Amino acid sequence: MKxxxxxxxxAASIDDAIAHLQGDDAxxxxxxxGQSLVPMLNLRLAPVDKLVDLGRIAALRQIDERPDCIxxxxxxxxxxxxxxxxxxxxxxxxxxxxxxxxxxxxxTRGTIGGAVALADPAxxxxxxxxxxxxxxxxxxPDGRRAIAGTEFALGPYMxxxxxxxxxxxxxxxxxxxxxxxxxxxxxxxxxxxxESMAIALIDKARGKARLVLGATxxxxxxxxxxxxxxxAGNTGAGLAAVIRRELAHSGRDFPPEKLxxxxxxxxxxxxxxxxx
Amino acid sequence: xxxxxxxxxxxxxxxxxxxxxxxxxxxxxEELRLTATHLGCEQGVCGACTxxxxxxxxxxxxxxxxxxxxxxxxxxxxxxxDPLMLTLKAAFHDKHGLQCGFCTPGMLIxxxxxxxRKSDLCAYEIRIxxxxxxxxxxxxxxxxRSIQSAAQNWAGQVKLREQA
Numbered sequence: 290m291k292x293x294x295x296x297x298x299x300a301a302s303i304d305d306a307i308a309h310l311q312g313d314d315a316x317x318x319x320x321x322x323g324q325s326l327v328p329m330l331n332l333r334l335a336p337v338d339k340l341v342d343l344g345r346i347a348a349l350r351q352i353d354e355r356p357d358c359i360x361x362x363x364x365x366x367x368x369x370x371x372x373x374x375x376x377x378x379x380x381x382x383x384x385x386x387x388x389x390x391x392x393x394x395x396x397t398r399g400t401i402g403g404a405v406a407l408a409d410p411a412x413x414x415x416x417x418x419x420x421x422x423x424x425x426x427x428x429x430p431d432g433r434r435a436i437a438g439t440e441f442a443l444g445p446y447m448x449x450x451x452x453x454x455x456x457x458x459x460x461x462x463x464x465x466x467x468x469x470x471x472x473x474x475x476x477x478x479x480x481x482x483x484e485s486m487a488i489a490l491i492d493k494a495r496g497k498a499r500l501v502l503g504a505t506x507x508x509x510x511x512x513x514x515x516x517x518x519x520x521a522g523n524t525g526a527g528l529a530a531v532i533r534r535e536l537a538h539s540g541r542d543f544p545p546e547k548l549x550x551x552x553x554x555x556x557x558x559x560x561x562x563x564x565x
Numbered sequence: 566x567x568x569x570x571x572x573x574x575x576x577x578x579x580x581x582x583x584x585x586x587x588x589x590x591x592x593x594x595e596e597l598r599l600t601a602t603h604l605g606c607e608q609g610v611c612g613a614c615t616x617x618x619x620x621x622x623x624x625x626x627x628x629x630x631x632x633x634x635x636x637x638x639x640x641x642x643x644x645x646x647d648p649l650m651l652t653l654k655a656a657f658h659d660k661h662g663l664q665c666g667f668c669t670p671g672m673l674i675x676x677x678x679x680x681x682r683k684s685d686l687c688a689y690e691i692r693i694x695x696x697x698x699x700x701x702x703x704x705x706x707x708x709x710r711s712i713q714s715a716a717q718n719w720a721g722q723v724k725l726r727e728q729a
Contacts, residue, residue: 291586291588291607292586293586294584294585294586295585295586296566296585297568297585297629297631299631299632299634320629320632323627323628323629323632324609324624324627327588327609327627327628327629328608328609328610328627330586331588331607331608331626331627332608340585340629342631342632344632368621391697392612392675392696392697392698393622393675393678393679393694393697394612394615394622394623394624394675394678394697395609395624395697397618397621397622397623398618398621398623398624398628478696479692479693479696480696480697
């Protein structure tokens with residue numbers, strides 16, 4: 290066995306989990322699918338005194354289809370999206386994202402809520418839910434609240450989750466059928482974490498566009514100016530120059546090679562959306 | 566402190582006493598002596614420890630035994646009479662799908678799951694599907710050929726059964 294000793298509590302309900310996550314001085318962590326946390330425990334990179342296993346809380350697997358959005362329980366697995374076991378209102382973007390996270394044996398256990406809570410800048414869901422303008426539904430000792438994905442992600446592995454709070458659901462607005470998406474990811478190996486990733490959502494019929502860049506060593510970047518140029522019809526080298534300028538002025542201090550990489554990724558995501 | 570868990574391993578009910586930090590892989594290998602499940606990286610990267618948890622492939626090294634309490638676990642040993650697994654094993658033998666054999670149990674389980682879910686696979690799709698299983702000997706050529714051959718053979722067997 291690899292991890293240092295810890296105690297374990299299998300939460301029976303959301304309230305039970307919250308009660309056990311309040312740990313005074315002890316380091317208490319919530320366990321969802323465990324596909325990132327357990328490797329970090331094995332490597333002894335993540336210190337933990339107590340694990341609160343959320344896996345048996347049925348309420349965290351619930352799907353709620355509403356007229357304007359779909360609420361996905363935090364424990365919905367990547368494989369459930371991939372296999373379309375859950376409804377989709379993203380014109381296929383979410384099933385596609387689910388299908389290319391890591392490997393099948395990871396996707397069967399890894400969850401959307403766990404991935405978003407960890408907020409690894411190079412992981413897939415955080416960038417995706419920000420692109421889709423989703424809300425993160427949180428529940429904690431002070432009750433429930435929902436915040437936009439953009440406000441949720443504060444930096445690499447840093448989120449707006451407070452002590453003893455947990456993600457209850459990811460609420461994704463139904464996207465217009467006229468919207469087209471493009472995704473581009475640069476990874477050294479299939480299933481690896483991204484070196485760069487971008488998602489473009491372009492809706493020509495309604496004159497809307499959204500461009501989000503992930504794997505930036507920080508929270509995903511919403512490229513507002515570039516999106517405006519896409520709507521205005523700017524393409525090719527002109528658009529690439531706009532994206533490059535926006536990235537250079539994003540305050541992230543990208544070295545030249547990263548700037549080129551991220552710019553190329555964003556341009557290709559736009560091109561893929563245009564082709565769809 | 567140890568906790569008692571009950572699982573079904575390869576069809577048999579099993580009661581075990583585990584520490585919270587014990588991985589499913591360690592439970593299988595150390596307690597139950599089911600050593601087909603190999604441990605390579607122990608951090609969820611190499612895929613050698615892939616087993617089936619409730620019918621779904623998963624990494625036994627990053628599944629805590631205590632968290633799979635009540636689950637149905639199947640290892641390579643538990644698939645030794647399974648027609649699809651026998652087809653895969655024969656193909657791995659025939660097409661040089663292994664050299665040292667360390668990655669083979671994980672490869673076989675991943676391939677088994679793949680062929681249960683999909684048919685008409687091209688070499689590229691097989692490569693993507695086994696990208697979570699590392700092999701340091703074969704260069705993958707033989708493995709991809711083995712899975713392709715098994716897929717064709719299996720499709721034939723399925724067709725025969727449907728006609729019967």
